[in-house]
Amino acid sequence: xxxxxxxxxxxxxxxxxxxxxxxxxxxxxxxxxxxxxxxxxxxxxxxxxxxxxxxxxxxxxxxxxxxxxxxxxxxxxxxxxxxxxxxxxxxxxxxxxxxxxxxxxxxxxxxxxxxxxxxxxxxxxxxxxxxxxxxxxxxxxxxxxxxxxxxxxxxxxxxxxxxxxxxxxxxxxxxxxxxxxxxxxxxxxxxxxxxxxxxxxxxxxxxxxxxxxxxxxxxxxxxxxxxxxxxxxxxxxxxxxxxxxxxxxxxxxxxxxxxxxxxxxxxxxxxxxxxxxxxxx
Amino acid sequence: xxxxxxxxxxxxxxxxxxxxxxxxxxxxxxxxxxxxxxxxxxxxxxxxxxxxxxxxxxxxxxxxxxxxxxxxxxxxxxxxxxxxxxxxxxxxxxxxxxxxxxxxxxxxxxxxxxxxxxxxxxxxxxxxxxxxxxxxxxxxxxxxxxxxxxxxxxxxxxxxxxxxxxxxxxxxxxxxxxxxxxxxxxxxxxxxxxxxxxxxxxxxxxxxxxxxxxxxxxxxxxxxxxxxxxxxxxxxx
Numbered sequence: 001x002x003x004x005x006x007x008x009x010x011x012x013x014x015x016x017x018x019x020x021x022x023x024x025x026x027x028x029x030x031x032x033x034x035x036x037x038x039x040x041x042x043x044x045x046x047x048x049x050x051x052x053x054x055x056x057x058x059x060x061x062x063x064x065x066x067x068x069x070x071x072x073x074x075x076x077x078x079x080x081x082x083x084x085x086x087x088x089x090x091x092x093x094x095x096x097x098x099x100x101x102x103x104x105x106x107x108x109x110x111x112x113x114x115x116x117x118x119x120x121x122x123x124x125x126x127x128x129x130x131x132x133x134x135x136x137x138x139x140x141x142x143x144x145x146x147x148x149x150x151x152x153x154x155x156x157x158x159x160x161x162x163x164x165x166x167x168x169x170x171x172x173x174x175x176x177x178x179x180x181x182x183x184x185x186x187x188x189x190x191x192x193x194x195x196x197x198x199x200x201x202x203x204x205x206x207x208x209x210x211x212x213x214x215x216x217x218x219x220x221x222x223x224x225x226x227x228x229x230x231x232x233x234x235x236x237x238x239x240x241x242x243x244x245x246x247x248x249x250x251x252x253x254x255x256x257x258x259x260x261x262x263x264x265x266x267x268x269x270x271x272x273x274x275x276x277x278x279x280x281x
Numbered sequence: 282x283x284x285x286x287x288x289x290x291x292x293x294x295x296x297x298x299x300x301x302x303x304x305x306x307x308x309x310x311x312x313x314x315x316x317x318x319x320x321x322x323x324x325x326x327x328x329x330x331x332x333x334x335x336x337x338x339x340x341x342x343x344x345x346x347x348x349x350x351x352x353x354x355x356x357x358x359x360x361x362x363x364x365x366x367x368x369x370x371x372x373x374x375x376x377x378x379x380x381x382x383x384x385x386x387x388x389x390x391x392x393x394x395x396x397x398x399x400x401x402x403x404x405x406x407x408x409x410x411x412x413x414x415x416x417x418x419x420x421x422x423x424x425x426x427x428x429x430x431x432x433x434x435x436x437x438x439x440x441x442x443x444x445x446x447x448x449x450x451x452x453x454x455x456x457x458x459x460x461x462x463x464x465x466x467x468x469x470x471x472x473x474x475x476x477x478x479x480x481x482x483x484x485x486x487x488x489x490x491x492x493x494x495x496x497x498x499x500x501x502x503x504x505x506x507x508x509x510x511x512x513x514x515x516x517x518x
Contacts, residue, residue, distance in 0.1 A: 107422040110501050115425045117418035133404055134411035138505055139418065162399055169369060175410060176370025182417040183374055187343040187351040190424035190461035226425035266346050274373060 045085075046078045048148065056097040056150060057123045058170055066166045070157075074150040079103070079143040081215065085126065088140045095127030095154050096120075101147030102208050104224060105139040115189075115226030118181055119144070119201075121208025124174050130154035131161050131171060144224070145209055145216075180274045188267040194227050195235040199264035200271075201225060202245075206254055207272065214252045239263065291335040292385060293359045294409055302401050310385040315339070318452070321362055321376040328372060328389045331363030336382030338443045341374045341417075342458055350375070352436070352459045353420045354413060357443025359510055363389065364410045367396045379455055380444045415509045423502040429460055429470050431500035436460070437480065437487065438495055438503050447489045456485075474498075 054060055059067060059074075079085070079101040086092055088108065096103065098121050105118040105126070117139060120126045129137050131154065160167045188197060198221065205214055218236060222229040236252070239245050244259045245252055254260060261268065295303060313330075315321075315337040322328050324344070332339070339362045341354040353374065356362050365372040366389040396403050423432060436459050440449065456471075457464045471482040479495050481488040489495070496503070 105418070107418065109422065109426055111426075113426060115422040117421040128414075129411055132407035132411040134408050135509070138415055138509060164397065164399065172368045173370050175414075176365055176368035179364075179368070179410075179414060179417065180370065180373040182414060182421055183341070183343045183353045186353040186417055186420035186424055187345060187461075189421055190351045191345060191349065226422065270373075274371070 045083070045151065046080075048076050048078045055099050055122045056125075058125055058174055059097055059150070061166075061170050063166050066160075070152065070160065070167075073152045073156045075152065077149055077151045079147060079149055081143055081146045083143045085141040085143065086137070089136045089138070090140075091136050092127045092130040092154050094151050095125050095130060095157050096149040096151050097125045098122055098208075099148040099150065100145075100209060101143055101149045102145035102205055103149075104142050104144040105137070106142055106224070107139045113226060114223045116144075116224035117185065118178060119204055119208070121145075121205075123208065124178065125171075127154050127157075128171075128175055128178065131158050132175075133158065144220075145205060145214070147209065177274060181271055184267050184271055184274075188265060189226065192265040192267065194225065194231045195238065196263065196265035197225055197227075197267075198232060198235045199239070199260050200268035202252065202254065203257075203260055203264055203268045204271070206257065206260075212254045213247075214254070215250060216252050217250045291358055292333040294361055294405055295333050295385070297405055299401050306387065306395065306402070309391050310387055313384050313386040315378040315381060315384055317378055317381045317450075319378040321378065322372055323375050324373050325371050328363045328366045330386040331361055331366050331389055331392050332384035332386050333361055334358055334382070334384045336380075336444075337378055337384050338380035338382070338440060339376050340379045340455065340459070341376055343374055349461075350458045351424070351461045352455075353417050355379075355416070355436070355439050355443065356413075359443075360409055360413065361406070363392075364406070364413060366392055367406055368410070377455075379451065380440070380449060382444075412509055416506050419502045419506050423500060424461065427500040427502065429462060430473055431498065432460055433470055433474065434479070434495045434499040435503040437474075437489065438492070438499055439506070441489050441492065442507075449487055450485050451487060452485055 059070070062070070074097070077096075079096070085096060085103065100122070102119060102121045103126050104116045105120070106114050106116055108114050126141050129135070157167075161171055188200065201221070201224070202214060206212070218229050218232045221232045225232070236245070239260070242259065244256045244263065245254050247253045295306070298306070310333070313332065315332070321332060321339060334356060335358050338355065338357045340352045341356065342350045342352050344350040362376050362384075396406060423435065440451070441447070453464045453467055456467045460467075460470065462470070471480070474480045474495075475482050477494065477498070479491045479498065481490055
């Protein structure tokens with residue numbers, strides 16, 4: 001609230017570099033790690049020094065002065081695959097802006113199966129329900145791909161949102177993109193084959209992590225796509241035979257991205273087209 | 282207190298607003314009669330009007346390139362058609378009237394202006410947007426996992442909640458989109474529910490005969506959505 005607003009011409013990238021310096025000065029509290037109980041309301045998630053390179057698209061889209069206000073509240077954290085950020089029905093205290101991490105919103109069904117409804121990477125944030133002052137989500141929020149994120153108190157971001165301006169515009173734009181992702185995936189799950197859906201999903205991850213190695217087991221993929229593992233194994237085998245991808249246990253390597261795009265359903269194209277337009281002012 | 286607000290109260294989103302907020306909006310609301318099959322907007326169209334529905338029911342569909350589509354959400358008197366007017370992104374869905382009836386329409390710019398002020402209207406609209414996200418998320422899950430009979434039961438119950446009439450018409454085209462199946466298989470699927478004595482179905486005309494039975498058959502998604510909407514705005518009845 002009382003953050004000085006003197007750095008009007010600071011750019012997010014500059015600020016990132018400054019932040020790295022600030023980190024060593026202030027020191028990353030090791031107390032937040034582990035189970036000290038110092039931050040009872042917050043998840044004991046591993047803090048890390050900031051890399052200095054800001055990749056989250058919502059944050060880089062912010063004008064310098066807005067970013068400068070958020071900056072002191074952003075805490076770099078490392079998220080590991082399988083880690084729950086919020087459980088089912090749990091109040092959202094913190095929001096996460098993924099950098100290299102990819103986060104899933106997983107729904108659990110009565111029969112024990114799970115389905116991913118939304119995927120959030122460097123294009124977005126997780127914790128919209130708190131910004132929208134809504135009841136806790138009906139999914140649980142879990143790290144799909146190990147990586148880094150910037151964490152921030154949901155309450156602080158909500159207050160920034162209420163000031164209007166760029167923070168509000170950008171977060172609303174992201175909510176629109178999220179609605180688009182959900183709508184597309186609803187129709188996709190109803191209409192497309194497991195093979196097509198697998199390709200679209202892998203491409204979505206590939207775009208978010210910017211590397212060809214996707215640390216994923218067939219079991220994990222099945223839990224996210226809401227299908228049987230055998231179906232995933234069959235589809236992956238076909239793709240391996242066509243040399244679109246290879247990989248063994250718990251690792252998928254994309255060999256031919258073009259071919260993967262050709263094998264994907266239109267949903268991938270539709271979604272990436274939409275996410276390109278969303279952040280433009 | 283002045284006893285003139287009855288028609289507006291039928292939309293729960295308007296009903297939840299504090300009196301001052303609500304009175305600020307009233308002069309800008311125009312009653313609109315929505316006809317069956319009327320399209321309120323299509324993807325990438327600039328939204329002119331948003332609709333606070335009262336008796337009409339509108340479905341939100343996502344179309345695929347081959348022209349087949351699928352329903353992803355349903356809006357009735359609990360909500361607003363046109364949230365993308367406040368979100369600012371481009372609209373990706375088609376909004377089609379599935380039950381003719383009335384709405385209170387409002388120019389999109391007026392809504393944006395009021396939304397921009399913050400306060401209770403902004404909060405109610407954001408909460409509604411989140412509730413709509415929850416409804417659509419549940420469609421993602423439901424379409425991946427649930428049997429077509431359970432899904433039909435879900436849409437019938439959601440529809441029934443909104444039209445508040447035991448008899449209604451649904452076109453075959455809409456039903457095909459609703460369930461993501463070919464038109465030819467609709468009679469067969471509806472027939473199963475009819476044999477169980479839950480509904481009566483003839484040429485697109487539905488009669489709900491055993492709502493309790495439908496609630497038992499329906500997939501869990503219906504209850505999740507119901508709970509989420511009830512959380513969002515408690516029933517005022």
